[in-house]
Amino acid sequence: MAPMPLEGIRVLDFTWVVAGPVATRILADQGAEVIKLERKPGPPGSRQTGLQGDLHRNKRSIAVNMSHPRGVDIARRLAVKSDLVIDNFSARVMRSWGMDYASLSQINPAIVCVSMSGLGHTGPRSNYVSYGPTLQALGGFTMLMAEATGEPAGYGYSYADMSGGYTGALASLMALWARKRTGQGQFVDLSQFEAVVSVIGPALLDIAANKRDQTPPGWASQEGPAAPHGVYRCRPRDDGDDDRWIALSVRTQAEWDRLVAALGAPGWTADTKFRTLYLRMRNRAELDAHLATWAAGQHAEAAMELLQRAGVAAGLVANGADICARDPHLRDRNFWGTVTLADGRTTHVTGIPMKLSATPGAIRTPSPEIGASNDYVLGELLGMDRAERDELVAAGALWP
Amino acid sequence: MDAEGALAGLKVLDLTTARGQFSGRLLADMGADVIKIEPPGGDHARRIGPFLDDRPHPDRSLFFWFYNLNKRSLTLDLRNPRGREIMLALARGADLVIESFAPGEIAALGIGWKELRAANPALILLSIAPFGQAGPYRDFAADDTILTAMAGMLYVNGSPDRPPVRPLGLQAYHSSAYYAAIATMCALFARDRDGRGQWIDLSMQEATVSAVEHVAGSYFGEGRVEPRRGTLHWSRYFRVARCRDGYVMHCSLGDWTSLVEWVAGDGKAQDLVNPEWEDVLYRAVHAEHLFDVLDDWVKDYARDELLDRAQTLRLPYASVRRPEALFDDEQLAARGYFVAVEHPELGRTIRYPGAPYLFNGTPWRVRRRPPLVGEHSEEILRADLGLDPAEIATLAAEGAI
Numbered sequence: 195m196a197p198m199p200l201e202g203i204r205v206l207d208f209t210w211v212v213a214g215p216v217a218t219r220i221l222a223d224q225g226a227e228v229i230k231l232e233r234k235p236g237p238p239g240s241r242q243t244g245l246q247g248d249l250h251r252n253k254r255s256i257a258v259n260m261s262h263p264r265g266v267d268i269a270r271r272l273a274v275k276s277d278l279v280i281d282n283f284s285a286r287v288m289r290s291w292g293m294d295y296a297s298l299s300q301i302n303p304a305i306v307c308v309s310m311s312g313l314g315h316t317g318p319r320s321n322y323v324s325y326g327p328t329l330q331a332l333g334g335f336t337m338l339m340a341e342a343t344g345e346p347a348g349y350g351y352s353y354a355d356m357s358g359g360y361t362g363a364l365a366s367l368m369a370l371w372a373r374k375r376t377g378q379g380q381f382v383d384l385s386q387f388e389a390v391v392s393v394i395g396p397a398l399l400d401i402a403a404n405k406r407d408q409t410p411p412g413w414a415s416q417e418g419p420a421a422p423h424g425v426y427r428c429r430p431r432d433d434g435d436d437d438r439w440i441a442l443s444v445r446t447q448a449e450w451d452r453l454v455a456a457l458g459a460p461g462w463t464a465d466t467k468f469r470t471l472y473l474r475m476r477n478r479a480e481l482d483a484h485l486a487t488w489a490a491g492q493h494a495e496a497a498m499e500l501l502q503r504a505g506v507a508a509g510l511v512a513n514g515a516d517i518c519a520r521d522p523h524l525r526d527r528n529f530w531g532t533v534t535l536a537d538g539r540t541t542h543v544t545g546i547p548m549k550l551s552a553t554p555g556a557i558r559t560p561s562p563e564i565g566a567s568n569d570y571v572l573g574e575l576l577g578m579d580r581a582e583r584d585e586l587v588a589a590g591a592l593w594p
Numbered sequence: 595m596d597a598e599g600a601l602a603g604l605k606v607l608d609l610t611t612a613r614g615q616f617s618g619r620l621l622a623d624m625g626a627d628v629i630k631i632e633p634p635g636g637d638h639a640r641r642i643g644p645f646l647d648d649r650p651h652p653d654r655s656l657f658f659w660f661y662n663l664n665k666r667s668l669t670l671d672l673r674n675p676r677g678r679e680i681m682l683a684l685a686r687g688a689d690l691v692i693e694s695f696a697p698g699e700i701a702a703l704g705i706g707w708k709e710l711r712a713a714n715p716a717l718i719l720l721s722i723a724p725f726g727q728a729g730p731y732r733d734f735a736a737d738d739t740i741l742t743a744m745a746g747m748l749y750v751n752g753s754p755d756r757p758p759v760r761p762l763g764l765q766a767y768h769s770s771a772y773y774a775a776i777a778t779m780c781a782l783f784a785r786d787r788d789g790r791g792q793w794i795d796l797s798m799q800e801a802t803v804s805a806v807e808h809v810a811g812s813y814f815g816e817g818r819v820e821p822r823r824g825t826l827h828w829s830r831y832f833r834v835a836r837c838r839d840g841y842v843m844h845c846s847l848g849d850w851t852s853l854v855e856w857v858a859g860d861g862k863a864q865d866l867v868n869p870e871w872e873d874v875l876y877r878a879v880h881a882e883h884l885f886d887v888l889d890d891w892v893k894d895y896a897r898d899e900l901l902d903r904a905q906t907l908r909l910p911y912a913s914v915r916r917p918e919a920l921f922d923d924e925q926l927a928a929r930g931y932f933v934a935v936e937h938p939e940l941g942r943t944i945r946y947p948g949a950p951y952l953f954n955g956t957p958w959r960v961r962r963r964p965p966l967v968g969e970h971s972e973e974i975l976r977a978d979l980g981l982d983p984a985e986i987a988t989l990a991a992e993g994a995i
Binding site for chain 1: 600601602603612620624641642643644646647648656657659660661725726728729730731732734735736737738739740741742743744745746747748749750751752753756757758759760761762763764765768769770772773774775776777779780781782783784786787790792793794795796797799800801803804805806807808809810811812813814815816818819820822823824825826827828831832834841842843845847848875905908909910911912913914915916917918919920921924925926927928929931932942944945946947948949950951952953954955956
């Protein structure tokens with residue numbers, strides 16, 4: 195097997211919840227040795243399947259009590275043998291343990307520390323307690339994700355955890371890259387809040403430059419005018435699921451002509467009020483009504499195939515079963531990963547959305563139970579013998 | 595220490611269109627020399643609004659500005675044989691080429707992986723495409739909207755009894771761009787060991803699937819198809835509530851005792867004083883009732899009053915703010931998040947959203963405002979390829995640049 199890109203990079207991982215583990219999952223998928231330092235008992239629920247299985251695959255786990263001075267000592271010894279120490283606590287936590295960059299750089303000058311706190315380590319609100327959804331609310335996201343009535347409509351998920359996680363992985367790699375040139379580690383103070391507001395960057399410039407108050411865009415396209423542009427309800431599936439929709443996005447005149455042809459050029463498409471993009475935008479309510487009537491007689495999958503074969507940007511509004519079990523393209527690309535659990539069952543996990551031709555990443559091991567790697571990390575990496583570890587367990591610094 | 599930026603010394607040729615352009619900015623921000631290669635007349639993204647003062651012009655697109663800060667611009671007609679030669683000559687001195695054309699298009703232009711690798715075996719090529727470089731949907735057309743649909747992101751946005759609501763911002767493009775930048779960094783680490791470049795196939799659908807935290811996990815873990823839930827977060831710990839002057843976001847994580855004491859002090863706790871609510875999982879299971887009780891409690895509070903008091907008690911509540919408020923946000927101001935970028939030819943200085951991180955050794959900084967169409971063509975051809983003014987004039991006359 196070809197070596198993976200990040201082989202040889204060791205990460206001491208203090209992250210928890212979602213954003214931090216997303217960052218270290220990306221590093222682990224590409225071959226970094228990620229050692230999660232955790233406490234027992236962990237949060238309730240399975241670690242092996244679902245989101246937790248997705249987040250922690252390919253990682254190792256040790257169970258260390260950071261409230262015990264000898265637990266902190268273990269963590270510091272590991273930091274000496276690591277390239278990256280990463281956390282998503284607020285500023286005071288790592289400092290209180292002596293695990294902040296100022297302390298660690300004295301025992302390992304090449305260490306890179308990345309802290310992915312909610313609002314950053316500096317500033318008057320650095321001590322705010324936050325989660326992905328609350329950062330989206332503070333960032334203007336929740337306000338702009340609204341129904342036509344202005345009533346907030348979303349999110350039911352946390353994009354903030356993803357933008358924070360991706361930024362964390364990228365920042366880690368960039369700091370490690372700089373170290374190759376300078377020989378020096380550094381501290382990266384990442385604000386998940388700042389990461390998520392960048393997703394509405396052009397809207398922020400519109401506020402800054404044009405002083406325009408933003409309104410929820412709803413189904414207005416956010417990358418130039420488009421009409422039709424929206425979702426249209428389709429025929430129920432044969433299994434009775436009637437929450438089926440097709441999304442359409444038509445911009446240029448050529449795309450419109452292809453749509454008309456694919457629909458079989460019904461009479462309404464020749465109406466002069468739909469002749470140009472400008473007119474289609476102006477008369478979009480009527481246009482949407484025609485398309486809704488058409489879609490109601492179609493299965494969403496068949497409508498997508500028909501329109502895509504004609505060169506129209508159309509997509510099934512896929513649900514969990516569509517993407518995980520039915521999408522032929524994701525299956526053909528072998529996107530979903532498979533891991534074998536401790537009890538011999540296998541489960542699928544979210545795959546790796548980047549294929550490097552020579553050194554691809556790989557999904558190798560399932561999410562570890564807390565403390566599953568105590569033997570390897572404490573025994574092999576730190577050279578502790580059994581007696582010493584037993585004594586640390588007895589002292590309350592380690593969980594077996 | 596080194597004030598050049600973490601990626602100083604890297605040379606990137608950025609052929610991307612709107613759907614891939616953020617990846618180059620992520621690299622340019624940290625000091626890579628990113629040359630945006632645009633067709634004569636400028637990239638299509640320059641025609642996407644909003645525009646400065648609402649006056650459409652290729653050099654006034656705020657959409658283009660946000661995604662192209664810190665890059666240089668070279669106009670090059672890749673369909674012209676001389677344009678192709680210049681592209682290959684530049685590739686000889688580059689570390690990365692990033693492109694987001696339809697699959698097969700760069701090969702048809704004679705600047706595909708085969709030609710690029712022949713020109714420079716250490717080169718890394720990153721191809722960003724809606725459905726990647728292979729598979730049955732390879733040639734399907736998609737913009738951000740269609741990608742959010744086909745990745746399972748759109749379906750879970752909005753209320754269960756209403757049509758899905760389009761996610762805000764270009765989340766499919768952004769997710770793909772982050773993965774793209776990360777993938778190039780990984781390929782650089784690999785190249786550092788063996789000196790060899792490689793070709794990265796990045797599927798935007800896959801990147802977007804990966805960005806919806808719960809949909810696949812619920813399906814594989816519990817066999818559940820995640821529904822739309824309105825503003826109730828899938829974890830069932832968060833929901834939006836109306837208050838006196840707007841909206842706030844509830845959060846039932848955090849110190850329950852403090853929250854209940856506060857609510858009870860206002861005479862609004864109802865059954866939340868019962869001990870079963872101390873269990874965080876119980877709160878998730880009975881989230882609808884919990885938030886209904888709390889909705890009645892917050893309705894007379896002003897949102898900032900509630901936020902301040904909640905945070906004092908270390909309760910992770912939030913107010914639902916307008917994006918305009920970010921420009922007056924003390925926290926962002928203290929961290930220098932917004933940065934003034936001068937546009938001298940327009941006589942304007944505009945506050946841009948800056949970097950989401952502070953690197954203490956190799957800091958982020960604005961090195962140049964977004965480029966005008968072809969602004970650096972001559973400088974790049976002269977300094978990077980050593981062409982003389984007469985040769986450059988000939989290329990311009992032939993329509994290659």
